[in-house]
Amino acid sequence: MSELRFRVVEKAFSKKPVSVDYPGERPDKFFAKNVFDREKMFRYLPKEAYNELINVIDNGAPLDRSIADAVAAGMKQWASENGVTHYTHWFQPLTGGTAEKHESFIEYNQKGGVMEEFSGKVLVQQEPDASSFPNGGIRNTFEARGYTAWDASSPVFIIDDTLCIPTIFISYTGESLDYKAPLLRALRAVDKAAVDVCRYFNADVRKVSAYLGIEQEYFLVDEDLCVARPDLLLTGRTLMGHESAKNQQLDDHYFGYIPQRVVAFMKDLEIRAIELGIPLKTRHNEVAPGQFELAPIYEECNLAVDHNMILMSLMRKVAAEHGFRVLLHEKPFKGINGSGKHCNWSLGTDTGTLLFAPGKTADDNLRFVTFVTNTLMAVYKHNGLLKASIMSATNAHRLGANEAPPAIISSFLGTQLSSMLDEVENSAEGISSTNKKKVRFDLPQIPEILVDTTDRNRTSPFAFTGNRFEFRAVGSEANCATAMIVLNSAVAEQLKRFKADVDALIKEGKTPHDAIMQVLRGYIKECKPIRFEGNGYSEEWKAEAARRGLDCETSCPVIFDNYLSESSIAMFEAVGVMTRKELEARNEVKWETYTKKLQIEARVLGDLAINHIIPVAKEYQDKLMDTVFKMNTVLGKCDAAKLGADNIRLIKEISEHTDYITENVEKMIEARKAANRIVSEREKAIAYHDTVESYFAGIRYHIDKLELIVDNRMWTLPKYRELLFI
Ligand code: ADP
Ligand code: MG
Numbered sequence: 001m002s003e004l005r006f007r008v009v010e011k012a013f014s015k016k017p018v019s020v021d022y023p024g025e026r027p028d029k030f031f032a033k034n035v036f037d038r039e040k041m042f043r044y045l046p047k048e049a050y051n052e053l054i055n056v057i058d059n060g061a062p063l064d065r066s067i068a069d070a071v072a073a074g075m076k077q078w079a080s081e082n083g084v085t086h087y088t089h090w091f092q093p094l095t096g097g098t099a100e101k102h103e104s105f106i107e108y109n110q111k112g113g114v115m116e117e118f119s120g121k122v123l124v125q126q127e128p129d130a131s132s133f134p135n136g137g138i139r140n141t142f143e144a145r146g147y148t149a150w151d152a153s154s155p156v157f158i159i160d161d162t163l164c165i166p167t168i169f170i171s172y173t174g175e176s177l178d179y180k181a182p183l184l185r186a187l188r189a190v191d192k193a194a195v196d197v198c199r200y201f202n203a204d205v206r207k208v209s210a211y212l213g214i215e216q217e218y219f220l221v222d223e224d225l226c227v228a229r230p231d232l233l234l235t236g237r238t239l240m241g242h243e244s245a246k247n248q249q250l251d252d253h254y255f256g257y258i259p260q261r262v263v264a265f266m267k268d269l270e271i272r273a274i275e276l277g278i279p280l281k282t283r284h285n286e287v288a289p290g291q292f293e294l295a296p297i298y299e300e301c302n303l304a305v306d307h308n309m310i311l312m313s314l315m316r317k318v319a320a321e322h323g324f325r326v327l328l329h330e331k332p333f334k335g336i337n338g339s340g341k342h343c344n345w346s347l348g349t350d351t352g353t354l355l356f357a358p359g360k361t362a363d364d365n366l367r368f369v370t371f372v373t374n375t376l377m378a379v380y381k382h383n384g385l386l387k388a389s390i391m392s393a394t395n396a397h398r399l400g401a402n403e404a405p406p407a408i409i410s411s412f413l414g415t416q417l418s419s420m421l422d423e424v425e426n427s428a429e430g431i432s433s434t435n436k437k438k439v440r441f442d443l444p445q446i447p448e449i450l451v452d453t454t455d456r457n458r459t460s461p462f463a464f465t466g467n468r469f470e471f472r473a474v475g476s477e478a479n480c481a482t483a484m485i486v487l488n489s490a491v492a493e494q495l496k497r498f499k500a501d502v503d504a505l506i507k508e509g510k511t512p513h514d515a516i517m518q519v520l521r522g523y524i525k526e527c528k529p530i531r532f533e534g535n536g537y538s539e540e541w542k543a544e545a546a547r548r549g550l551d552c553e554t555s556c557p558v559i560f561d562n563y564l565s566e567s568s569i570a571m572f573e574a575v576g577v578m579t580r581k582e583l584e585a586r587n588e589v590k591w592e593t594y595t596k597k598l599q600i601e602a603r604v605l606g607d608l609a610i611n612h613i614i615p616v617a618k619e620y621q622d623k624l625m626d627t628v629f630k631m632n633t634v635l636g637k638c639d640a641a642k643l644g645a646d647n648i649r650l651i652k653e654i655s656e657h658t659d660y661i662t663e664n665v666e667k668m669i670e671a672r673k674a675a676n677r678i679v680s681e682r683e684k685a686i687a688y689h690d691t692v693e694s695y696f697a698g699i700r701y702h703i704d705k706l707e708l709i710v711d712n713r714m715w716t717l718p719k720y721r722e723l724l725f726i
Contacts, residue, residue, distance in 0.1 A: 032274075048070075057152055075156060088164055089167040090164040091180065124149065154302055187488055211301060214480065221332075258292075312328060340472055343471040356372060365420075380529065412531075605696060617706045623711075657703075661703060
């Protein structure tokens, strides 16, 4: 019966690494080979079109349609030289993945044949009939049109034979139906608000960019083994499976020797990522067996998000070519670490200053404290919303487990930065009028900071790490635009408030320096509850966080309510990122997606329990009963009862487990049916959380117990020890 399992395991463990040939050149030579970057724009575009396009990219100038044809012609020429036959508008719908609909370049030529054509019109805008994408009710049928429009700030790239054009996706009535449109608005908002604040310190600042460096964690599982696990295949995680005797206790996998098959995969992935202009830099083993991490060098936020989306697709593709499945799910295996996507976020000016980097002068440090404090204020005020931005049916399994941030947002600053804020908070006298001249840009109590980057706290969801904040709660599978939309919007709103507060004091006659100090002092006091330097995994922290008034909700569908609180809606509208209507529609999608994911898991769990587990358990039980029966015949009832006691105990245990499983799968199905009848997406999602998912752990527990009892030779599903050690 389990011959298939043994065959698959044997096959998996005898696979050799796929050999990967490096292109004949060094990476700096083939970097961005498949990207229509500036250097290619310069080569393929007429001078005027090139200059205009650069102005669009660098300064956010509106794209003049009159140059679109020239740009399209240049792109088309470059693409043709690279064997490209198709193009697609590439966008990021609310499914969380990416979407593409390929069109070939051919058009009728009026002479009975075809010719290749690619006009400015189709480069700039398209109307894909993408009516099946989730939209939360925004596109009811009479206005069902959705448009994709080119985002010129993210370069066009080639994958296989297709020219991919990054686009936003919006409805006929202008609402965004994707992640990119609100992200671009959030980035514009934070740019504007931060420039206004930067001007207190440096009048030359014209632009502030948000930067994002992503650390992507993932698992690799042998493809054949994965295919033998319907739960992994259909839900991305194992819904059952007893822990392996050895997993990550010894910490021997972390930063350890990378298995050869995996190195080959990584190398292949790196070459292809670099050709797409994705600057992959770091690769290593993560904590759990079978778990790895990669990180590109940080980039402008919009580009970094696009690159991460491209990279996730590329990982799946390259993994398949190496006989692997890549698991991006946040918690594919019970009992070992899950995966996150650490988002290293910072702000930087066009004059070359990283705003979260402390400087050498007191002036620099005041700027530094200003941006840090405003960020903390934003995170404090919108901590529930930030949590909602990273929450999903899949990430819910990871948060709160003892290896990932808890389901409470707090910020770790480290001793040095903490004491710096304390000093600013308590420096009322030292900085007031009499010493004003002297301390204007010379705050003796703020030392030159050599921020100690070893001062790390892995349990914090939002930690300061030297010149940036690291948002660690983001899920490995997520489009991290959701987190970046909220973070950048909230910081933009907060910086606007800061400027208003400071300007009001200046109007009253305070110097800019004193006004800034006074406002900061108030903020530092106000946002103190968000600062937490201790162990975020501890039970005490949960109690403490509740006392501080931080959002401690753990139910995913209820956490989504944060998007619709009046303070969230006011914030998004104030910075022009999303309207109430868009927010409401998006939440419908979030609840619906949540429900569907749980529905699929419940079905798979039920099917596997009834079709795989119970039959195998019963068959083994039958064998045991056979043995006892034969003992009876050969030895007589009395001896058999004594000598067969173990078997009899197992027979009873198996029945207890199978009875529990059958009964609870039945109940789970009933709960699902009841939940399915609920009309409101929110209530339905809550019902799935409270009344359906609540069966999963119990059913799993009894299945995992059976795995330990049933004869190994009969067990059909590959076990953890086989899945996890490549
Ligand atoms: P770790 O956090 O494990 O020490 P790294 O130092 O390699 O990891 O950094 C992780 C990510 O942070 C990388 O993508 C890196 O480019 C990025 N990063 C470094 N500095 C910044 C910054 N100022 N802003 C945004 N991302 C940054
Ligand atoms: Mg890091």
